Amino acid sequence: MKIVQVAPFYYPVLGGVEKVVSRISEYMVSKGNEVTVVTYNRDRSSKGMFKEREIINGVEVVRLSPKITMSHGSYSPDVVRVVKSIDPDIVHVHVWRHPHSLQLSSLDLVKVLHPHSPFYSRKQVGSLIYVYYNLVDSIFRKRIRDYNIISISPIEKEIIKKKFNVNSTVIPNGVEDSYFDVKSQGDNFYLFLGRLSAEKNVMRMLRGYKLSEVKRPLVIAGPDEGIGKEVKEYIERYQLNAKYVGPVSEEEKINLLSHCRALINPRPYEAFGINLVEAEAVGKPCIIVGHGGQEYVAPPGVSSVRSNDTDEGLANSFREMEKDDVFFKLSRGAKNYAERFRMSRILSEIEKYYNSLLKGVESSLSSS
Structure with missing residues (x-):
């Protein structure tokens, strides 16, 4: 052919x-x-x-x-x-x-x-x-x-x-088959993986994280496409327990996924969201926003907590993911659901x- x-x-x-x-x-x-x-x-x-x-x-x-x-x-x-x-x-x-x-x-x-x-x-x-x-x-x-x-x-x-x-x-x-072999190494922080651009709704995520007052850190990883300075200034201004680490390699990404509690995708409409599936394959639940392909790849109640597109909505989702019963249920569901995307x-x-x-x-x- x-x-x-x-x-x-x-x-x-x-x-x-x-x-x-x-x-x-x-x-x-x-x-x-x-x-x-x-x-x-x-x-x-x-x-x-x-x-x-x-x-x-x-x-x-x-x-x-x-x-x-x-x-x-x-x-x-x-x-x-x-x-x-x-x-x-x-x-x-x-x-x-x-x-x-x-x-x-x-x-x-x-x-x-x-x-x-x-x-x-x-x-x-x-x-x-x-x-x-x-x-x-x-x-x-x-x-x-x-x-x-x-x-x-x-x-x-x-x-x-x-x-x-x-x-x-x-x-x-x-999602690459190798992700299913990665073992969870903890639930140390929340994680955002993606380009730092206005369309990714990163500032909404930061405002929701600030409002939630959760103690677990937030790690932001990905290339700066226009709002990196704004992100860093916001974190510094409000002394958030958050850190922007810049672009990461595939190996670094897998390491971050294995150590995070949950992956956050704050974009209100996502065509698909492959990072969500990668997190699920490692056994990590997700926080999603809005409606779109993200609901298909990380269904609420199965592998994710869904927020509406507001600061308070995201704050509530962070608080919900802090509950161990919610976290463990969604972690199990994430690994199983991801199999269809192998x-x-x-x-x-x-x-x-x-x-x-x-x-x-x-x-x-x-x-x-």
């Missing part, structure tokens, strides 16, 4: 979507398939720093020079030509609304779209971006119907059906999905 994955970024750029693309690509190579990733020669802030072509863990990576960039989106007029020149059996396109998802929709090939649930509220992205997103969805709603669609949660499946009147198949993101299981589902699409094409050709 010859497969092309098309994505906004690829390794060494790191992120949730990038991990999904690399794991699928490398797995399919390990199964004897030929995989090419078509992406752009840029990271999230600059352009032209990577090789135009290289092999990474058996995956051929082709990086196009973007003619236009806007935030994380890139446009290259070459994407259609390059994909067609590879002559793939399947084209797997990642992230809805990016230019390549519109450019490739009319190709006469077996096409898969992984939207990655980019359906945010006005509050999260601001009025201008919110209007733009809805405009694209309205103008190009027929384009999305040209794809076989993978939703990463039942919530995304419902949104896509409602917005575009099209069905999709739910295949969630996966990476080996998810990659096998992707492979079966690809094969089913190709069998469907073969059946239609033989009957015509």
